[in-house]
Amino acid sequence: MGTDRRPATEAEAKALASSTRIRIIRMCLDRALTNKEIAERLDLNPATTLHHVRTLVSTGFLVPQDARRGPRGSREVPYLSTGKSWELSVGEAKEPSQAILQAFQEELALLGDRSANFARLGLRLSEEEWQELRDRFTELMDEYAARGRGGPGRPYSIFLALYEDPSRD
Numbered sequence: 531m532g533t534d535r536r537p538a539t540e541a542e543a544k545a546l547a548s549s550t551r552i553r554i555i556r557m558c559l560d561r562a563l564t565n566k567e568i569a570e571r572l573d574l575n576p577a578t579t580l581h582h583v584r585t586l587v588s589t590g591f592l593v594p595q596d597a598r599r600g601p602r603g604s605r606e607v608p609y610l611s612t613g614k615s616w617e618l619s620v621g622e623a624k625e626p627s628q629a630i631l632q633a634f635q636e637e638l639a640l641l642g643d644r645s646a647n648f649a650r651l652g653l654r655l656s657e658e659e660w661q662e663l664r665d666r667f668t669e670l671m672d673e674y675a676a677r678g679r680g681g682p683g684r685p686y687s688i689f690l691a692l693y694e695d696p697s698r699d
Contacts (some may be wrong), residue, residue, distance in 0.1 A: 535619040538626075542618060545589040547625035549632035550574070552583050555591050555611050556687065559679050562595045562608030583609055590614050615673050618619070634689045652695060664692055 538546065546553055556569055569579035575638070586592040592609040600606040620626040638646060653662065669688060 537618055538618040538620045539589075541699050542591075543620050543626055544591050544625060546615060546620060547629050549629045549636060550584055550634040551591070552615075552629055553636060554579075554582055554586060554639070554656075555615055558609055558611040559613075560685060562610040564600075564606040564608050565608065566600075566606065569611075588687060613675075613679075630689075637687065667692065682683065686690075 542624070550572065553572065557563060557568060557571060565576055565580050565583050568574075568583065569576040571580065583592060587594060587609065590612060591614050593607045593612050595610055597605050597607050653663075671690070
């Protein structure tokens with residue numbers, strides 16, 4: 531989103547082109563989860579989940595934590611998000627954009643009777659005003675991202691899309 535984010539490598543962009551992997555990154559933000567826990571939350575086969583987890587580990591989006599013993603004495607490795615995805619720009623790549631939108635829709639489906647706040651606004655802006663708006667949103671999101679993930683409080687997510695609207699040309 532911001533201008534100081536580095537461009538994603540091809541492997542990083544490919545990793546972010548999956549709504550499942552984006553959801554795994556989000557799930558592991560606050561606490562480390564094992565492959566089994568991730569698979570249960572996503573209602574996926576553990577082998578499928580392990581493929582996604584390995585992709586995220588190899589590209590630096592997840593980091594394995596110290597192994598622990600599972601309920602039946604098995605060795606389990608929990609994984610924690612690194613926050614790296616916030617530092618990257620995927621530019622105009624269509625696949626990650628579609629995956630982010632799909633992940634958002636999948637997360638909304640889990641809300642049940644909880645509500646979400648939505649807003650839509652159409653504007654006409656000069657290039658300078660457009661840049662100012664993007665910069666202000668970026669600064670605000672960066673400020674909250676810098677506060678860290680730990681601490682008390684309930685988990686919230688923000689989905690923001692800024693785009694030139696071709697339907698109004």
